[in-house]
Amino acid sequence: MIRRSRTAELTAAELAGIRALVDVAFTDFSDHDWAHALGGVHALVLEEGPVLAHGSVVSRRLFQGERPLSCGYVEAVAVHPDTQRRGLGSAVMAALEDLAPAYDLLALSASERGVPLYVSRGWSLWRGPSSVLTSDGPVATPEDDGSIYVLAGASGVDLDGPITCDWRPGDVW
Numbered sequence: 141m142i143r144r145s146r147t148a149e150l151t152a153a154e155l156a157g158i159r160a161l162v163d164v165a166f167t168d169f170s171d172h173d174w175a176h177a178l179g180g181v182h183a184l185v186l187e188e189g190p191v192l193a194h195g196s197v198v199s200r201r202l203f204q205g206e207r208p209l210s211c212g213y214v215e216a217v218a219v220h221p222d223t224q225r226r227g228l229g230s231a232v233m234a235a236l237e238d239l240a241p242a243y244d245l246l247a248l249s250a251s252e253r254g255v256p257l258y259v260s261r262g263w264s265l266w267r268g269p270s271s272v273l274t275s276d277g278p279v280a281t282p283e284d285d286g287s288i289y290v291l292a293g294a295s296g297v298d299l300d301g302p303i304t305c306d307w308r309p310g311d312v313w
């Protein structure tokens with residue numbers, strides 16, 4: 141029922157199915173958001189037709205002070221509106237969380253609707269201030285404070301400390 145595939149292993153029809161799902165699940169899913177969801181590993185629920193649920197993990201670099209952290213960043217978690225609250229979001233997250241040993245931590249930027257799902261799965265709010273690394277150095281991203289969640293495992297990160305992400309076009313977090 142749940143399948144995990146790298147982006148390059150997905151057919152054009154499967155990618156189109158994922159894009160259709162995120163467009164219906166989110167009201168404002170941009171082309172930048174779509175680009176952010178590609179290039180890593182996808183977990184998807186497909187049942188003879190539309191993609192019913194999806195999420196992906198892409199590799200990013202975060203920094204806690206001077207300490208670089210390899211991060212599996214979770215993107216585009218979405219369940220079709222007709223099949224929500226049936227455990228599909230949890231199934232997608234479980235398949236992505238299996239990738240945690242490959243990284244120092246998993247992280248994501250939670251929508252309001254995503255928060256109960258992540259909290260129910262043991263994800264923690266990053267309480268410290270966030271920033272993005274630019275060519276001029278770190279720039280604070282206060283608009284993202286309070287919506288970054290991590291599954292830190294044994295990496296020993298300080299959730300009250302500052303956290304910086306690498307730069308990318310569109311939403312940096």
Ligand SMILES: CC(C)(COP(=O)(O)OP(=O)(O)OC[C@H]1O[C@@H](n2cnc3c(N)ncnc32)[C@H](O)[C@@H]1OP(=O)(O)O)[C@@H](O)C(=O)NCCC(=O)NCCS
Nearest residue numbers: 218219224225226227228229230250251253254256257260
């Ligand atoms: C967030 C989302 C992916 C959840 O998917 P889902 O398949 O409905 O989630 P599940 O059925 O696996 O829910 C698992 C648990 O998460 C929590 N949860 C999920 N949605 C919830 C909601 N709307 N209200 C309260 N708790 C919720 C509950 O603890 C739930 O367990 P329960 O149903 O036994 O109470 C889905 O609502 C969605 O696609 N929303 C729109 C897109 C979005 O915001 N995605 C998140 C991006 S960060």
